[in-house]
Amino acid sequence: MFNYGNPVLDKLPHHLRQYVVKQNYAHYTPIDHAVWRYVMQQNYSYLKDVAYYPYIPGLKKAGLTIEYIPDLQTMNDHLKQFGWGAATVNGFIPSQAFMEFQAYRVLVIAADIRQIEHIEYTPAPDIIHESAGHAPIIGEEEYAAYLQLTGEVGTKAMISEKDYQLFEAIRHLAVLKVLHGTPESEIVAAEASLLEIQSNMGEPSEMALLSRLHWWTVEYGLIGTLDNPKIYGAGLLSSIGESVTCMQPEVRKLLYTIDAVNYAYDITKPQPQLFVTPDFQNLVDVLHEFSNTLSYKIGGEYGLKKATECRNVCTVIYSSGLQVSGIFSDKSNIHYIQTESATALSFADKQLNGHGKYYHKDGFGSPVGKLKNHNHPIDILTPDDLKNIGIELNKKAQLYFESGIQVEGILEHIERKNGKIILLSFSDCTVRNENDGNILFRPEWGIYDMAVGENIISVFSGAADKDAYEQTDQIPKDIVMPQYNSKTLELHKLYQTIRTIRENKTSPESLIPIWENIQNNYPKDWLAPLEILEILSKQNIYANVQKSILEHLDFQKTQYPEYRKLIDDGVKILLI
Numbered sequence: 001m002f003n004y005g006n007p008v009l010d011k012l013p014h015h016l017r018q019y020v021v022k023q024n025y026a027h028y029t030p031i032d033h034a035v036w037r038y039v040m041q042q043n044y045s046y047l048k049d050v051a052y053y054p055y056i057p058g059l060k061k062a063g064l065t066i067e068y069i070p071d072l073q074t075m076n077d078h079l080k081q082f083g084w085g086a087a088t089v090n091g092f093i094p095s096q097a098f099m100e101f102q103a104y105r106v107l108v109i110a111a112d113i114r115q116i117e118h119i120e121y122t123p124a125p126d127i128i129h130e131s132a133g134h135a136p137i138i139g140e141e142e143y144a145a146y147l148q149l150t151g152e153v154g155t156k157a158m159i160s161e162k163d164y165q166l167f168e169a170i171r172h173l174a175v176l177k178v179l180h181g182t183p184e185s186e187i188v189a190a191e192a193s194l195l196e197i198q199s200n201m202g203e204p205s206e207m208a209l210l211s212r213l214h215w216w217t218v219e220y221g222l223i224g225t226l227d228n229p230k231i232y233g234a235g236l237l238s239s240i241g242e243s244v245t246c247m248q249p250e251v252r253k254l255l256y257t258i259d260a261v262n263y264a265y266d267i268t269k270p271q272p273q274l275f276v277t278p279d280f281q282n283l284v285d286v287l288h289e290f291s292n293t294l295s296y297k298i299g300g301e302y303g304l305k306k307a308t309e310c311r312n313v314c315t316v317i318y319s320s321g322l323q324v325s326g327i328f329s330d331k332s333n334i335h336y337i338q339t340e341s342a343t344a345l346s347f348a349d350k351q352l353n354g355h356g357k358y359y360h361k362d363g364f365g366s367p368v369g370k371l372k373n374h375n376h377p378i379d380i381l382t383p384d385d386l387k388n389i390g391i392e393l394n395k396k397a398q399l400y401f402e403s404g405i406q407v408e409g410i411l412e413h414i415e416r417k418n419g420k421i422i423l424l425s426f427s428d429c430t431v432r433n434e435n436d437g438n439i440l441f442r443p444e445w446g447i448y449d450m451a452v453g454e455n456i457i458s459v460f461s462g463a464a465d466k467d468a469y470e471q472t473d474q475i476p477k478d479i480v481m482p483q484y485n486s487k488t489l490e491l492h493k494l495y496q497t498i499r500t501i502r503e504n505k506t507s508p509e510s511l512i513p514i515w516e517n518i519q520n521n522y523p524k525d526w527l528a529p530l531e532i533l534e535i536l537s538k539q540n541i542y543a544n545v546q547k548s549i550l551e552h553l554d555f556q557k558t559q560y561p562e563y564r565k566l567i568d569d570g571v572k573i574l575l576i
Contacts, residue, residue: 004076008085008105015466016104019097023072023088023111029484030495032113033069034527039119039128040066041573042240050247052223052232058136067503069113070131079107084138092125092171095163095207096462099154102147107134116527119566120241133234134218142280143232149287150214156296156460158306158314160205162197169194170267191268198266206294206306207461209261213290216260217283220246222276226253229276240569242270256282258289296460301334303459308332313341315464318453320379321347322422323464324364326357334456335403336433336440338365344469345449347417351468355423355449365431365440366451367405377454379420386414397426399450404435407450409443424450491522498531508539515545519552526556526563530570537574 003009063078075086088111101108110125173190176182222229236243256275295303307314307328315325323346326339342357343364391397399407409429429448431441463469511532533549557564
């Protein structure tokens with residue numbers, strides 16, 4: 001993995017490192033750099049008045065400039081000074097992985113950059129959104145603490161099957177929008193598919209609810225007062241379109257409270273309302289209030305229900321501290337848990353020796369609760385206590401639980417951690433439910449490992465020891481690079497020449513044939529004419545060419561109305 005000399009990145013576990021890709025800076029085209037420059041110029045011009053104050057100086061602190069797409073080495077050199085890092089990934093990654101990166105204080109940067117067709121806004125993550133949106137505010141200690149806390153909560157929040165379907169639909173749309181030249185029909189079809197899934201999500205999962213809070217704060221948050229709010233959300237800071245429209249009276253401004261969790265969002269449309277927090281501490285307070293409703297803090301029957309609904313790997317924690325990770329069957333209940341997949345047993349997020357998913361490959365079942373006629377839970381019993389109730393090593397034992405579960409077998413091993421019994425292993429063992437007569441385990445099935453604990457204190461999404469469980473996602477490792485035809489490659493060269501002339505402040509006369517080439521062969525291109533006009537106007541030369549460019553841009557605004565605001569904003573920058 002590429003750590004850029006940043007010790008923060010060295011702390012990432014293996015299961016997160018799988019998402020990290022090389023930035024490959026040389027893949028950015030001259031047009032990509034021009035897109036970055038245009039957006040950043042607009043940000044400096046407009047956001048200096050409406051963004052939360054630390055944003056503009058924060059850009060410099062994060063190692064960002066107007067002229068060039070940031071490279072990860074420079075960003076890490078800056079971010080590590082206040083305990084953060086940055087890593088590039090290939091577009092969308094699963095919500096929990098994204099959150100866990102934040103928990104490790106690593107900013108996830110999508111390596112791609114939006115195409116010029118989507119310069120105002122794109123639902124796909126890109127380097128403009130991730131770096132120019134998120135990074136500048138991280139230097140604010142209270143905000144950084146909120147980001148990290150959101151990551152910690154998100155790592156535990158439960159996910160539903162529908163969440164996974166939604167993620168795949170969003171990722172598919174993102175790829176289409178990033179790739180140069182994707183037919184509009186494919187994008188429309190992908191958006192329709194996404195809308196269909198969004199419309200049939202059912203009851204939102206814990207992660208879906210947390211995502212709403214994340215959206216209305218980290219992505220689309222405002223700070224200050226309802227009458228005079230400032231932008232701090234990365235989605236707004238990186239959208240040169242919505243950063244303007246969001247301040248209009250038509251967009252309702254609501255005080256940010258836990259009630260924001262009831263507001264769903266649509267990533268493909270401007271938001272009809274935004275939430276204003278008086279300060280960043282309020283974000284932390286609301287998040288704590290929300291986290292108290294989640295299964296990782298509640299556990300019990302509620303948590304087990306969430307685990308069975310998830311249909312993906314989850315972890316339940318017994319009161320002894322034993323962690324059971326697997327896909328939980330709908331047969332699980334508060335008295336007996338049952339997985340239906342390869343299962344691992346862990347303690348303090350470290351897998352127990354000999355109890356990985358290949359050993360418990362067919363699943364795992366165990367009672368929960370207290371023994372009949374015994375006041376103390378098993379996990380706190382001493383060897384003498386066990387002997388007094390007939391539980392001794394290498395001898396047959398009979399355990400009768402208050403729930404009606406019976407375990408009879410020869411005790412082979414007692415596993416203790418931190419002074420508590422977490423696991424009892426039996427040979428020649430039979431487990432039955434006396435309430436319905438069902439046999440839950442038979443002697444011929446081998447060793448019966450019985451989890452120990454009076455109750456389930458926590459349930460969370462994912463494996464306890466993700467690296468040992470080898471819980472990975474099948475994701476594309478390489479960035480899909482667009483294929484450019486010869487005409488587009490020629491346009492790239494023209495953009496590069498314009499940049500070279502601007503930076504070296506030489507040969508402005510060379511811009512004249514470039515302008516004629518663009519006018520004749522690239523009539524829809526509006527950004528290169530703006531860049532040429534900028535150079536000529538600043539040097540106050542070739543007035544007739546400047547006039548010609550302005551006339552051309554005016555014509556484009558009538559022919560392509562979608563360019564009107566982009567062109568007007570670009571020209572406005574030149575007049576400042």
